Amino acid sequence: MRSFLFVPGNNPSMVQNADVFPADAVIFDLEDSVHVAEKDNARRLLRDYLTSHPSLPQKVAIRINAMDTPYYKADLEALVADEIDYIVLPKATVTTTQKLGSDLFALEQKRELNKHIDIIPIVELAASLVEVCKIAATSRVVAILFGAEDYCAEMEIKRTLAGEALFFPRSQIAVACRANGIIAIDTPFTDVADDEALLKDCHNGALLGMTAKAAIHPRQVGAINEAYSPAQDQIDWAKKVVKAEKEASSKGLGVFSLDGKMIDKPVIERARKTLAKAKQYNLAGQDDE
Amino acid sequence: MNNSLGREIFANSRPFVSANAFLKEKRRLIPEKPTSATVRFYDDLETAFRDLAIKDGMTLSFHHHLRSGDNVLNMVASLIAKYAIKDLHLAPSSIFPEYKLSDLILNHQIRNITTNYLNGPVAKTIAGGQLQGTLLMHTHGGRARAIESGDLAIDVAFLACPAVDRQGNGSGAFGINACGTLGYAESDLKYAKKVVLVTDTLVDELSMWQFDHKYVDMVVKVPSIGDAGGIVSGTTRITRDPIGLKIAQDTAELVRELGVIKNGFSMQTGAGGTSLAVADAIGKIMQTQNITGAFASGGITGYFVEMLGKGLFQKLYDVQCFDLAAVESFRTNPAHIAISASKYGNPFETSPVVDDLDLVILGAAEVDLSFNVNVTTDSFGNIIGGSGGHADTAHGAKLAIITSTLAKARIPLIKSEVRTITTPGSDIDAIVTERGIAINPNRGDLLERLKGTSLKIMRIEELMDLQHRLGGIPKELPKTNAAVGYVEYRDGTIIDTIYRTG
């Protein structure tokens, strides 16, 4: 999963077309993009959309309102259903993430759902960043979404295009996610008109080990998918390594050289991962294995 | 009587047979108008109008290069009203919402109208059945054909002309209301019985001109021919709508997969936001792959001027400037070349520009299961435009692609039958929507080439079915049985009838 597209939950035009963009998942939003007087309207719209629209996004996430708001409970009540894959939890901490897990369990039991809804906590508080490893290890958590806007506000620091301010939180989250085998979703880039800056921001995240990025406008999705997919030269290289490894192991060799470089186990592992990703996103081309 | 597409047309007209039927015909040419000995200069339109001795029933023509900023047609319309001339046949190349003709139609001073495109109040008046005679709608190339063959015989052509010299030569490139090329008016100039250039800028000498004085009978200086700002039609920006951008991306990808984008290729797009987004996406592919196209054509926008500037195309063939950036480029860049409507799309020209097009991107109000396209009326029967160059380019270009949203505010794109056929489905190769791409089954070669791509190729029936599942099945709206006009195909045959709105 590379791209998570935010769609305002109370906008019928955007909701009904949410599935046409190449995002790996769509996050329908009940939080910031929905006015406090319209939470009921948005919940109802999303619920009826999810149960009756003939074409839904590949994966459906709902960003509910934070646990300390009066909307949290009603959001879950309205939207926990078989059509949902993830709940995105704002201002998540270990405690709220665990609590959401048990609330989800209770609703799934009560509604006899056929599925187990996963959680994507948003890490946007300094306190959450401190305990992000524990959040990442919490049951049902399959990804962590970094929220830079709130984080920077709390830290009283300024987000710049070069990304120095986000160096630590991105690294911290990326490592916590990797250690727990889950997806590290980078914070969205807020200037939707600036394609070049978006690319730079994508690379800033990817460089530190983030594996996906949220989009706040459909036009950002293409660039995000590209930035977080293996590049063609990497895919070609990975194919070569895997092929050479097969030949080497048939000759009983553990370590071998390719184009003058020693290839050992970590390198082979990396090549395999690249190929697996490429296949997942239909980028591997004709299989020549 | 029905034509080959099963459309009922009026009894004594030539029915549409096929898009290629013209190949069996010979070009018909009336003699060009005799060149007048002297050009007479006037400093007011009314005196010129009186001297022209315009009679009831005559045919008057105009061009629409000043688009929404045109004053000339409105000034002549006031004189028609003042001198109580009746039963006129008006033949402007297009009619915009600002053109004040409705009163003249309602009191029968204008009986018949021939044009290529119309919207706004005049369109509403005509669709409502208020025109006493008939509306005949041409394509841009078809209008040139009709004029040169004498099918559309013009008594007086009132041609707005931004700059005129002492000899009577006229240009659109100069003057305070410069509008760029004057391509639509060249046939009027050569074949109208009387030609009047109406200008607000008289100069001693012009360095280049499109209207040669030998065809000109009168030059009239008026305070203002219009407002050059009005030629910017408001449709010349890249769309910001995410669905439009998605369609544009997929279209560019389709074109790339089909191997069209290569050195020496040529293209045309409309001036709509989605069309420009396609041009933008294709331009990016050209830049990364270091490709130079031979030419882009059509109504030219600033966007194509930029592409020319970046060296992405060698030439622009321009029949109409859509914005002031295009006007400026036409004036200063020799690679920005003016062409007449005839050279652009007349099927009987030896080598019209449209025939050299590799790719055209077009819009649609409705498309049917036979790929017929309607850009003349909407789903309710209101007249919303017309062919312009739609049918000309769709026929000429090797690849004609329609881009449109599948449903806009629940109004569906795909119908089992379109309300009005503007362009026959045999000339349409692909329809790109946000939810899938339909390829005309008569293009098996394209389908073959697209196998194994990640593009979502669907049969048009599947696409219609999907549209119905998403938005519901619309009620069929019966047509009234009162014809108000006809759509003429570029070869002079009648392709469809326009009916009065309900």
Next chain:
Amino acid sequence: MKIGIAGSLESNDVLVTVRECEKLVIDIHSIVDLLFHDQIEKVVRDTLQELGIENVEVRLQDKGALDYTIRARLITAIQRMEAQP
């Protein structure tokens, strides 16, 4: 008199206004009325029936909303009306 309003006049949305009434009144204004009037009315009737409401005044200003949007806005409007003291 209790009243409930939900939705908007944006494209693909519908503004639904419901009022207490001693009989059923359905008043539809839609940009796609000629194409979808019957379908819109059916959604309104089905939704009211599902909610067990027989008498109410429903006014729709529709900008091409899909069935589920009409249904959702109508339900919210009624809930808002009923939530009034």
